[in-house]
Amino acid sequence: MNYTFHWNQALRRLPEMLDGALVTLQVASLAMVIGVAIGVLLAYGRLSSNRVLRTSAAAWVETARNTPALFQIYFFYFGLGSFGLRLDPFMALLAGIAFNNAGYLAETFRGGLQAIPPSQTRAARSLGLSALQTSVHVVLPQMFRIVFYPMTNQMVWSILMSSLGVIVGMTSDLTGVTQELNARTFRTFEFFALAAVLYYAMAKLTILAARLIGWRLFRT
Amino acid sequence: MIEIENVHKSYGSLEVIKGVTMQVEKGEVVSIIGGSGSGKSTLLQCINGLEPIQKGHIRVDGIDVHAKGTDLNKLRRKIGIVFQQWNAFPHLNVLENVTLAPRKVLGLSAREANEIAEKHLVHVGLGDKLKVMPSRLSGGQQQRMAIARALAMSPDYMLFDEVTSALDPQLVGEVLDTMRMLSAEGMTMIVVTHEIRFAREVSNRVAFFHKGLIHEIGAPEEVIGAPKKPETIDFLKSVL
Ligand SMILES: Nc1ncnc2c1ncn2[C@@H]1O[C@H](COP(=O)(O)OP(=O)(O)OP(=O)(O)O)[C@@H](O)[C@H]1O
Ligand SMILES: [Mg+2]
Numbered sequence: 001m002n003y004t005f006h007w008n009q010a011l012r013r014l015p016e017m018l019d020g021a022l023v024t025l026q027v028a029s030l031a032m033v034i035g036v037a038i039g040v041l042l043a044y045g046r047l048s049s050n051r052v053l054r055t056s057a058a059a060w061v062e063t064a065r066n067t068p069a070l071f072q073i074y075f076f077y078f079g080l081g082s083f084g085l086r087l088d089p090f091m092a093l094l095a096g097i098a099f100n101n102a103g104y105l106a107e108t109f110r111g112g113l114q115a116i117p118p119s120q121t122r123a124a125r126s127l128g129l130s131a132l133q134t135s136v137h138v139v140l141p142q143m144f145r146i147v148f149y150p151m152t153n154q155m156v157w158s159i160l161m162s163s164l165g166v167i168v169g170m171t172s173d174l175t176g177v178t179q180e181l182n183a184r185t186f187r188t189f190e191f192f193a194l195a196a197v198l199y200y201a202m203a204k205l206t207i208l209a210a211r212l213i214g215w216r217l218f219r220t
Numbered sequence: 221m222i223e224i225e226n227v228h229k230s231y232g233s234l235e236v237i238k239g240v241t242m243q244v245e246k247g248e249v250v251s252i253i254g255g256s257g258s259g260k261s262t263l264l265q266c267i268n269g270l271e272p273i274q275k276g277h278i279r280v281d282g283i284d285v286h287a288k289g290t291d292l293n294k295l296r297r298k299i300g301i302v303f304q305q306w307n308a309f310p311h312l313n314v315l316e317n318v319t320l321a322p323r324k325v326l327g328l329s330a331r332e333a334n335e336i337a338e339k340h341l342v343h344v345g346l347g348d349k350l351k352v353m354p355s356r357l358s359g360g361q362q363q364r365m366a367i368a369r370a371l372a373m374s375p376d377y378m379l380f381d382e383v384t385s386a387l388d389p390q391l392v393g394e395v396l397d398t399m400r401m402l403s404a405e406g407m408t409m410i411v412v413t414h415e416i417r418f419a420r421e422v423s424n425r426v427a428f429f430h431k432g433l434i435h436e437i438g439a440p441e442e443v444i445g446a447p448k449k450p451e452t453i454d455f456l457k458s459v460l
Pocket of ligand 1: 231236254255256257258259260261262263382
């Protein structure tokens with residue numbers, strides 16, 4: 001045991017790591033936005049009376065939830081690559097996490113949709129609102145309120161999952177930056193400990209921010 | 221005018237309306253009374269096209285509700301409906317509950333919609349609750365809000381489905397008063413109710429429903445005052 005800690009050396013690289021953290025937040029947030037949009041469609045798909053829609057939505061959800069996230073990201077990088085569609089590491093990571101998010105969120109959303117009494121839809125349709133208007137103005141706002149906290153967890157998960165980008169050559173996010181610094185300096189423990197603290201902080205800040213937004217958004 | 225002509229309606233293999241015919245003229249108030257499960261709510265939901273029918277016709281101002289080409293969203297503007305379960309939109313305040321349809325369906329500006337909504341909310345006695353969330357309202361207030369919400373679309377017809385059944389007894393009066401007011405103003409109404417005395421007082425005609433059929437229909441003095449069919453007599457005995 002002759003490893004001596006050099007925290008100063010690690011801390012001097014903090015600005016680079018914070019830049020990486022910003023990229024991490026970017027990927028995770030984008031993947032969340034895309035995941036929410038697709039997740040809503042998948043949830044409606046699973047509740048649809050059309051069998052093709054129902055089965056395809058179920059297939060997506062099942063795959064996203066029952067295979068390793070790592071493989072899902074691999075697929076968008078190497079898998080699509082072998083069909084001639086080359087995504088750069090950022091896009092592959094984004095697609096992988098968005099795919100995973102959509103699958104998990106679809107299940108959450110489906111539960112949320114089912115928790116809304118059918119009488120709400122009936123009341124809205126009786127007033128002359130179309131099916132789409134009813135979803136947009138009556139059903140979805142209520143669903144998002146129900147699923148808001150589970151959604152927050154998915155955002156945290158999304159941030160943590162993005163660290164897998166390193167395996168498809170992602171170098172600009174927090175894990176990528178950390179890995180590079182580690183390779184150059186061999187201060188493995190210091191850099192990864194620092195990165196862990198930053199991930200922890202991002203997770204906690206996400207939850208805090210969600211609390212504030214939820215509190216502001218959902219009046220009763 | 222609402223014309224209901226030999227309507228049959230089934231849920232799966234269960235036939236719940238078995239050939240109902242009746243008309244409601246402009247300005248008329250028709251009450252529907254009858255036991256639980258006799259098909260009263262189902263009939264109202266067929267009238268505004270929420271439920272399909274298997275046979276017969278329902279025409280509202282000459283428009284066949286269940287014909288293929290009928291624009292139901294448009295037709296429903298003519299027909300307000302208030303349900304037994306309170307169904308305020310819980311994420312919107314009272315004013316927003318009432319302005320939603322005028323804005324999204326009729327395309328009114330926020331200002332126009334607010335003006336109309338306020339007028340109707342004042343009318344039903346909720347002028348001081350505009351910015352309140354529905355969860356803070358009593359059941360009676362929620363039902364009056366639902367009435368204002370329907371009225372804000374300027375419907376030609378109002379359908380009421382046991383709107384007082386889920387209310388505490390002391391709140392029933394305020395909702396019935398609101399309906400009395402509407403009928404006095406000449407609104408055409410179909411009122412499904414268990415409030416026999418109310419039905420007798422406000423209705424031009426009363427229909428007695430039993431097992432998916434109208435057994436008696438006529439002036440309240442006849443159907444409620446001097447029922448002829450044994451089913452009607454039994455039912456009235458059980459509720460009066
Ligand atoms: N969505 C549905 N699916 C299947 N059956 C239904 C549905 N809605 C109603 N029914 C059945 O249809 C019959 C008539 O119901 P409906 O609600 O019209 O009766 P009602 O006269 O309004 O009774 P109540 O006084 O209890 O409200 C009942 O047997 C009921 O169980
Ligand atoms: Mg009923």
